Amino acid sequence: MKQFAALFSALDSSTRTNDKIAALVDYFRAAESEDAAWAVWFLTGNRPRQAVPAKKLHQWAADAANMPLWLFEESYDAVGDLAETIALILPPPEAENNLPLHQWISERLLPLRTLEEAEQREVLMGYWRELDRGERFVFNKLITGGFRVGVSALLVQRALSQVSGIDAKMIAHRMTGDWSPTVENYAVLLSPETGAFDVSKPYPFFLAHPIAGEPDSLGPVGDWQAEWKWDGIRGQLIKREGQIFLWSRGEELISEQFPEIIAAAAPLPDCVLDGEVLPAKDGKVLSFNALQKRLGRKNPGKKVLSDTPAIFVAYDLLEVAGEDWRARPLYQRREKLHELLYSIPHRDHADVVLQLSDIVRAPSWATLALARAQSRERGTEGLMLKRRDSAYGVGRAAGKSGGDWWKWKIDPYTLDCVLMYAQRGHGKRASLYTDYTFGVWNREPYGENAEDSSTGAASEAKMGQEPRQLVTFAKAYSGLSDEEIAEVDAFIRKNTLEKFGPVRTVKPEMVFELAFEGIQRSNRHKSGVAVRFPRMARIRRDKKIEEADSLTTVLRMLDNGAT
Amino acid sequence: MALLEHTPRGLYCAAGDFYIDPWRPVERAVITHAHADHARPGHTHYLAAAEGGSVLRTRLGLNASMETLRYGEVRELNGVKLSLHPAGHVLGSAQVRIEHHGEVWVVSGDYKLDFDPTCAPFEPVKCHTFVSESTFGLPIYRWRPHEELFGDVNAWWRSNAEAGRASVVFAYAFGKAQRILMGVDADIGPIVVHGAVEALNRGYRASGVALPETRTVSDLDAKADYGRALVVAPPSAQGTPWLKRFGDYSDAFASGWMAIRGAKKQRNVDQGFVISDHADWSSLHQAIDASGASRVLVTHGQVPVMVRYLRERGFDADALETEFEGEGGSDGDAAISLPDGSRA
Ligand SMILES: [Zn+2]
Numbered sequence: 014m015k016q017f018a019a020l021f022s023a024l025d026s027s028t029r030t031n032d033k034i035a036a037l038v039d040y041f042r043a044a045e046s047e048d049a050a051w052a053v054w055f056l057t058g059n060r061p062r063q064a065v066p067a068k069k070l071h072q073w074a075a076d077a078a079n080m081p082l083w084l085f086e087e088s089y090d091a092v093g094d095l096a097e098t099i100a101l102i103l104p105p106p107e108a109e110n111n112l113p114l115h116q117w118i119s120e121r122l123l124p125l126r127t128l129e130e131a132e133q134r135e136v137l138m139g140y141w142r143e144l145d146r147g148e149r150f151v152f153n154k155l156i157t158g159g160f161r162v163g164v165s166a167l168l169v170q171r172a173l174s175q176v177s178g179i180d181a182k183m184i185a186h187r188m189t190g191d192w193s194p195t196v197e198n199y200a201v202l203l204s205p206e207t208g209a210f211d212v213s214k215p216y217p218f219f220l221a222h223p224i225a226g227e228p229d230s231l232g233p234v235g236d237w238q239a240e241w242k243w244d245g246i247r248g249q250l251i252k253r254e255g256q257i258f259l260w261s262r263g264e265e266l267i268s269e270q271f272p273e274i275i276a277a278a279a280p281l282p283d284c285v286l287d288g289e290v291l292p293a294k295d296g297k298v299l300s301f302n303a304l305q306k307r308l309g310r311k312n313p314g315k316k317v318l319s320d321t322p323a324i325f326v327a328y329d330l331l332e333v334a335g336e337d338w339r340a341r342p343l344y345q346r347r348e349k350l351h352e353l354l355y356s357i358p359h360r361d362h363a364d365v366v367l368q369l370s371d372i373v374r375a376p377s378w379a380t381l382a383l384a385r386a387q388s389r390e391r392g393t394e395g396l397m398l399k400r401r402d403s404a405y406g407v408g409r410a411a412g413k414s415g416g417d418w419w420k421w422k423i424d425p426y427t428l429d430c431v432l433m434y435a436q437r438g439h440g441k442r443a444s445l446y447t448d449y450t451f452g453v454w455n456r457e458p459y460g461e462n463a464e465d466s467s468t469g470a471a472s473e474a475k476m477g478q479e480p481r482q483l484v485t486f487a488k489a490y491s492g493l494s495d496e497e498i499a500e501v502d503a504f505i506r507k508n509t510l511e512k513f514g515p516v517r518t519v520k521p522e523m524v525f526e527l528a529f530e531g532i533q534r535s536n537r538h539k540s541g542v543a544v545r546f547p548r549m550a551r552i553r554r555d556k557k558i559e560e561a562d563s564l565t566t567v568l569r570m571l572d573n574g575a576t
Numbered sequence: 577m578a579l580l581e582h583t584p585r586g587l588y589c590a591a592g593d594f595y596i597d598p599w600r601p602v603e604r605a606v607i608t609h610a611h612a613d614h615a616r617p618g619h620t621h622y623l624a625a626a627e628g629g630s631v632l633r634t635r636l637g638l639n640a641s642m643e644t645l646r647y648g649e650v651r652e653l654n655g656v657k658l659s660l661h662p663a664g665h666v667l668g669s670a671q672v673r674i675e676h677h678g679e680v681w682v683v684s685g686d687y688k689l690d691f692d693p694t695c696a697p698f699e700p701v702k703c704h705t706f707v708s709e710s711t712f713g714l715p716i717y718r719w720r721p722h723e724e725l726f727g728d729v730n731a732w733w734r735s736n737a738e739a740g741r742a743s744v745v746f747a748y749a750f751g752k753a754q755r756i757l758m759g760v761d762a763d764i765g766p767i768v769v770h771g772a773v774e775a776l777n778r779g780y781r782a783s784g785v786a787l788p789e790t791r792t793v794s795d796l797d798a799k800a801d802y803g804r805a806l807v808v809a810p811p812s813a814q815g816t817p818w819l820k821r822f823g824d825y826s827d828a829f830a831s832g833w834m835a836i837r838g839a840k841k842q843r844n845v846d847q848g849f850v851i852s853d854h855a856d857w858s859s860l861h862q863a864i865d866a867s868g869a870s871r872v873l874v875t876h877g878q879v880p881v882m883v884r885y886l887r888e889r890g891f892d893a894d895a896l897e898t899e900f901e902g903e904g905g906s907d908g909d910a911a912i913s914l915p916d917g918s919r920a
C-alpha cells in the first residue's frame with residue numbers, strides 16, 4: 014500500500030509526462046507481481062465497487078477524529094472531496110502497516126462490503142489507524158469507489174513497455190478485453206512469447222476525432238479514404254485457431270448476441286476485422302433502437318433474428334493468419350480485406366451478413382461534401398476520413414501527422430420548440446430550474462400569413478377553426494451557458510402557471526432551438542416521435558411561439574430518413 | 577465598556593486612545609506586524625516591536641514617526657499598560673497585551689506555534705480576553721514538524737539539481753521567503769532570490785537573522801547556469817517573463833493552503849509545500865487554552881466555525897469584525913511597495 018500510495022502521489026503531483034512514466038517505471042520495477050497486477054488494473058481506469066456508503070463514512074470519520082459531525086461537514090465543505098477530508102482530519106496513525114497492496118485489496122477492501130455495519134465501522138477505524146495521510150487518501154478513494162488517477166492507459170502501457178522491453182502496442186493488445194488483475198495475467202502482459210495469451214483477445218480500437226471546420230486543411234483529397242459513418246456498434250470480429258469472437262468497442266464480448274455474424278465468419282481464414290454491427294433488413298438499415306434491443310439479448314430466438322437481423326460492415330483488417338497488420342498502411346490493409354471477404358465461398362448468407370464498407374470516391378473535397386449531404390437519406394451520420402497510408406493506432410492517439418482518422422459528421426437536426434414545463438436540476442444545479450420539456454404545434458397554421466403572429470391562434474379561432482395546440486415533444490437539459498440558465502430560471506419563476514411536485518407548468522412564451530441526432534416513431538410519446546440526444550442549441554429570442562415548428566415538419570424529417 | 581471595540585477605523589482602545597492595526601488613518605497605531613493588512617501607511621504615530629522596526633521601515637518609508645518597544649517592555653498610554661510579546665508569525669511580530677483597572681486583553685495579531693528560526697517563538701500571555709486570528713481554523717489543517725517539511729523541500733531541490741533543472745519556490749516575500757531560506761540546505765546549490773525578496777532580506781540581516789548567501793539575477797551573468805539553483809520568488813512572479821531565464825524549471829508553492837489538493841491544482845505548480853506562518857487548528861486551540869482567557873474574540877478566517885467550536889468547549893466566544901486578510905490576502909508581497917520602486 015505504501016508504494017502504491019507513493020506512486021499515486023507522484024502521478025497526482027506531476028504535470029510532466031516523463032516524470033509520470035519514470036514514477037510508473039520505478040514502481041513496476043520494484044513491485045511484486047501480485048501488487049503490480051492490481052496497480053495496472055486501477056491505473057487503467059478500473060474501480061472496485063463502493064464498499065461503504067458515503068453517509069456512514071462522514072459519521073465514522075467524525076467519530077474517529079473525535080469531533081462533532083457539524084465540524085466534519087464544515088471541513089468537507091472546505092475540501093470538497095470526501096476521501097481527502099477524512100485523510101486530513103484523522104489523527105496521526107498509531108501503527109505502521111507494511112501489508113502489500115494485493116493483500117489490502119483481497120483481504121481487507123473486498124471483504125469490507127460483506128460485513129455488518131457495526132463490524133464494518135470497527136475494522137475500518139482499525140485500518141485508518143494503520144495508514145498515514147497519503148495512504149489513507151488512496152485507501153478512502155478505493156472504498157468510496159471514486160479512485161481516479163491522472164494517467165492514461167497509454168502511459169501505463171509505455172511504462173510497462175520500458176520495464177519489459179515488450180512493444181507498448183503489444184501490451185495494449187494484451188490488456189484489452191476483460192483483463193483481471195491476477196499474477197498470471199500480469200505475467201502474460203510482460204511475457205516475451207506472443208502465443209501465451211488468449212486467442213479471443215481483441216486489439217484496442219483506433220478512434221477518430223471529430224473534424225473541426227472544413228476538411229480542405231487535410232491536404233489533397235486523394236490522400237484520404239472516405240467511408241460512410243454508421244450509427245451502429247463498433248465491433249471487432251476475431252477468428253483465431255478456428256474460434257470466432259465478436260467484441261464491442263466497450264470491450265465486451267457480444268458473440269452470443271449476434272449468432273448470425275459469428276456464423277457468417279465461419280468461412281473466413283484466421284483474421285481480425287474491425288467494423289460496425291448494424292441492424293439491417295432487406296438491404297435497409299434499421300434504427301439504432303432495434304440494435305439496442307439485440308444487444309440486451311443473448312442467444313436470440315428465430316423471431317428476433319428474422320425481425321431485426323444484424324450485419325457486420327467490415328472496414329479494416331488488423332491481423333491475418335496470426336500476423337499483426339496494424340503497422341501496415343491502410344490501403345494495403347484495405348486491399349487485403351477486400352481479397353479476404355471476396356475469397357470466401359459465395360453463399361447467400363455470408364454475402365449479406367458480412368459486408369465490405371463502401372469507399373466513397375470523389376475527385377475533390379467539394380464533391381465529397383455533396384456525397385456527405387446525402388448522409389441522412391442513407392441513414393448514416395456523415396463520413397469517416399482515413400489517411401490512406403496511415404497505420405492502425407491505439408485509442409485516440411493522434412498518429413504521426415497529427416490526425417489520421419477523422420469523423421466528418423453532418424450537422425444535427427434542429428427544430429424551434431416552445432418551453433412548456435420545467436424541473437429543478439440535480440447536484441450543483443439543484444437550486445435552479447434546468448430540466449425543460451419542450452413542445453411543438455400539433456399542426457401547421459391555416460391561412461396565408463400563418464407565420465405572422467397577428468394571425469396566430471386567436472385569429473384562427475375567430476375563423477371557426479379548432480385552435481392549434483402545443484404537444485410535448487422532447488426534454489433537454491444541456492446546451493445553455495450559466496448566464497442563460499439564470500435567465501431562463503428567472504423567467505420560469507415569474508411565469509409559472511401551476512406547480513405539481515417538482516415540476517412547474519410554464520407560460521408558453523420562450524422559443525428554443527433544439528438540436529438532435531435523429532428522430533423515430535414512438536408510441537410512448539404524445540407527439541408520436543422520439544428524438545435522440547436532444548440539446549438546446551440556442552434561445553430564439555427573435556421568435557414568437559407561433560413561429561415554432563409543428564409536427565408536420567417533424568414528420569417530414571422522419572420521411573427524409575432522420576432515424 | 578469593553579477595553580477594545582470595533583470602529584470604522586479599526587480596533588480601538590478608548591481608555592488608552594490608540595488603535596491596534598487600524599485600517600484607516602489614525603493618530604496612534606500599535607502595529608502587531610508588518611504584513612500589509614496589519615501595517616497600513618498613513619498613520620501619524622506608530623508603535624511596534626523593536627525586532628520588526630527595520631522591516632516595518634522598508635514598508636512605511638524612513639520618515640514615518642515610529643517608536644519601538646522591546647518584547648516585554650511596558651509602556652503607559654493614558655493609564656493603560658501596554659506591552660508587546662512574541663507571536664512567532666514573522667520577524668518582529670507581536671501580541672499586544674493591554675491592561676486597565678486589572679482587566680487584561682491580548683490581541684494576538686497573526687501567530688503560529690511552530691518552530692521558525694527567523695523570529696522569536698510565540699510566548700503565551702495570560703489574559704481575560706484573547707483576540708485570536710482563525711485563518712486555518714478547521715481541523716483539516718495540521719502542520720508537520722519543521723524537519724519533515726524541510727526534508728521534503730531539500731529532497732525536491734536535490735533531485736532537481738541532479739537533473740540539472742532549477743527549483744523555483746513561490747513564497748510570500750516577507751516572512752515565508754526568509755523562513756525557507758533559513759530552512760533549506762544551502763550546500764545543495766546556489767540560492768537566487770527575486771528583488772522583492774532581497775529587499776526584505778536586508779531588513780532581516782540588519783536585525784541579526786543569519787540568512788544564507790543569496791543572489792539576485794542582476795548579480796549574475798546573463799548566461800548564468802541555474803541548473804542547480806534554488807530560486808525564491810513572490811507568488812506574483814508566477815507566469816511572468818522574469819522566470820524565462822531559468823529554462824525548464826520545476827516550481828513549487830509554499831503556503832498553508834497547499835494542504836488541500838484542489839488548492840494545489842489551482843496553483844498549477846509541480847509541488848505544494850504546506851508551510852504556513854499561521855497557527856493550524858490544534859495550535860489555535862493550544863494558544864487559546866494557554867492564554868487562560870475565558871472570553872475569546874475571533875478575527876479573520878474561519879470565524880463562525882471557531883466561535884461555534886469554542887462555545888461548545890465552554891468559552892465565551894464571539895466574532896470580532898476586522899479587515900485583516902490572512903495568508904494569501906495581503907499576507908505578503910503583493911502590497912509591499914519597495915523603497916526603490918524595483919520589483920525584479
Ligand atoms: Zn500576517
Ligand SMILES: [Zn+2]
Nearest residue numbers: 686900901902
Ligand atoms: Zn493577518
